[in-house]
Amino acid sequence: MTAAGDTARPPRGSRDEVVLAVRDLGKYFPIREGALQKVVGHIKAVDGVSFDIAPGQTVGLVGESGCGKTTLGRCVAGLSEPTNGGVYFGLETATKERLDSLLSVTERTASQESELEQLDNRHRVDRMNGDAWRRYRRNCQVVFQESFASLNPRQLVKDIVGRPLRVHREASGSQLTERVVELLAQVGLGRQHLYRFPHQFSGGQRQRISIARALALDPELVILDEPTSALDVSVQAQILNLLHELQQERHLAYLFITHDLSVVRHMADRIVVMYVGRVAEAGPTEVIFDRPQHPYTEALLASSPDVDAHTVDLQALEGAIPDPALPPQGCRFHTRCAVATPTCGWEVDDVVRWLEDVEGTFDTLRGVTRMSPFDAWLSFEDEAAAASLAATLRSEAIPQAMRTALEELTVDARRVRVRFTPVDEVQLTVRGSEHVAACVLDRA
Numbered sequence: 431m432t433a434a435g436d437t438a439r440p441p442r443g444s445r446d447e448v449v450l451a452v453r454d455l456g457k458y459f460p461i462r463e464g465a466l467q468k469v470v471g472h473i474k475a476v477d478g479v480s481f482d483i484a485p486g487q488t489v490g491l492v493g494e495s496g497c498g499k500t501t502l503g504r505c506v507a508g509l510s511e512p513t514n515g516g517v518y519f520g521l522e523t524a525t526k527e528r529l530d531s532l533l534s535v536t537e538r539t540a541s542q543e544s545e546l547e548q549l550d551n552r553h554r555v556d557r558m559n560g561d562a563w564r565r566y567r568r569n570c571q572v573v574f575q576e577s578f579a580s581l582n583p584r585q586l587v588k589d590i591v592g593r594p595l596r597v598h599r600e601a602s603g604s605q606l607t608e609r610v611v612e613l614l615a616q617v618g619l620g621r622q623h624l625y626r627f628p629h630q631f632s633g634g635q636r637q638r639i640s641i642a643r644a645l646a647l648d649p650e651l652v653i654l655d656e657p658t659s660a661l662d663v664s665v666q667a668q669i670l671n672l673l674h675e676l677q678q679e680r681h682l683a684y685l686f687i688t689h690d691l692s693v694v695r696h697m698a699d700r701i702v703v704m705y706v707g708r709v710a711e712a713g714p715t716e717v718i719f720d721r722p723q724h725p726y727t728e729a730l731l732a733s734s735p736d737v738d739a740h741t742v743d744l745q746a747l748e749g750a751i752p753d754p755a756l757p758p759q760g761c762r763f764h765t766r767c768a769v770a771t772p773t774c775g776w777e778v779d780d781v782v783r784w785l786e787d788v789e790g791t792f793d794t795l796r797g798v799t800r801m802s803p804f805d806a807w808l809s810f811e812d813e814a815a816a817a818s819l820a821a822t823l824r825s826e827a828i829p830q831a832m833r834t835a836l837e838e839l840t841v842d843a844r845r846v847r848v849r850f851t852p853v854d855e856v857q858l859t860v861r862g863s864e865h866v867a868a869c870v871l872d873r874a
């Protein structure tokens with residue numbers, strides 16, 4: 431089958447291209463308050479994420495709940511419009527290199543702007559319209575975690591799986607039914623399932639129906655958002671095997687989203703680890719498992735249940751996930767990192783968070799006057815409370831790295847000034863071939 435508007439393209443797998451290039455992608459949700467619903471801040475659900483997916487490749491996107499995986503998947507699918515950056519589809523390698531070179535220029539000339547505009551109009555998902563958009567809708571399909579929510583409960587399987595074929599005028603009548611039977615056979619279901627409703631199936635079977643529907647238009651890319659997270663371990667393995675077989679047969683590219691690293695271990699060619707909207711580490715799967723460079727990746731590995739061994743090691747990842755509306759300075763993981771250093775981004779909010787955690791202490795805090803995220807006066811109820819905080823900040827009750835980063839600690843009656851060394855956001859650095867991590871430590 432050949433996609434409409436796609437007839438001039440050479441066969442899949444023979445092209446020198448990337449299926450998908452995500453560039454500096456950001457998606458911010460406004461936080462509104464009051465009767466006038468004034469915007470008082472933004473949840474930075476996705477904040478400057480870049481990666482590629484090659485034809486037939488699986489990229490595993492992993493991270494804890496709330497780190498922005500689904501939001502990113504929705505932007506990739508064109509279901510949500512990015513705030514910054516873009517998602518590019520179907521770029522030949524040379525064009526992708528040209529795009530990267532144009533995007534890296536801070537002050538573009540008029541001709542460079544016009545060249546970028548042309549590339550955007552042709553390849554950027556949120557700029558596509560007409561034939562380009564239809565082609566993308568065929569070529570990028572999504573399978574969600576909750577098959578109950580994504581399958582219309584009042585439609586028969588025949589109509590659910592056949593709908594994309596009908597909408598894109600690929601088939602009708604008895605030909606449509608036969609195409610649906612073929613698709614069902616590919617996912618291990620049969621003709622006897624055509625005239626049943628979603629509630630008449632098990633969770634694993636419903637996920638097979640979702641996969642059949644996603645395959646109907648012979649896409650190049652399938653976004654799998656926690657496709658096995660709601661399933662029992664044995665059913666999970668069956669669905670993973672099915673996805674793997676379908677990928678081999680059809681040369682599909684997958685963006686496999688999961689909170690559980692071990693699920694994608696045998697599926698993914700590359701892993702992208704996200705933390706509070708940003709990429710913490712990305713690299714080839716075996717490198718991420720054998721030589722992780724980011725302490726967050728290590729913690730995720732240590733806390734992942736092993737699908738094969740059926741064991742769960744729960745030693746790692748303590749502490750609250752930060753609020754994406756107020757991401758920590760420096761390295762976003764510094765509030766939970768066991769090996770954080772003085773240069774990891776200690777800030778006034780760390781003191782405030784610490785006060786919140788210590789029972790009773792926060793009650794005496796009356797206000798915070800910030801000069802910057804790293805410098806503020808904390809006002810207390812009385813002088814004793816102020817003196818007590820200062821003494822604690824000098825003691826071993828707080829992490830040594832945080833104490834070392836504290837440049838000034840001044841007590842003035844009921845107020846305490848805390849000033850840390852300002853640091854920039856920790857950027858991704860190269861750790862090996864196609865391996866990057868955002869950590870100040872060099873653990874090579």
Ligand SMILES: Nc1ncnc2c1ncn2[C@@H]1O[C@H](COP(=O)(O)OP(=O)(O)O)[C@@H](O)[C@H]1O
Pocket residue numbers: 459473474475493494495496497498499500501502754
């Ligand atoms: N439509 C929305 N409006 C406001 N906030 C949202 C919306 N969708 C997601 N978020 C917030 O964005 C962050 C990332 O969410 P999500 O992408 O669902 O994470 P994940 O899939 O990794 O669990 C969360 O803090 C979530 O509450």
Ligand code: SF4
Pocket residue numbers: 724725726761762763764765767768769770771773774856868869870871
């Ligand atoms: S930069 Fe590295 S060491 Fe520092 S807090 Fe982040 S992960 Fe930990």
Ligand SMILES: [Mg+2]
Pocket residue numbers: 496499500501
């Ligand atoms: Mg999600």
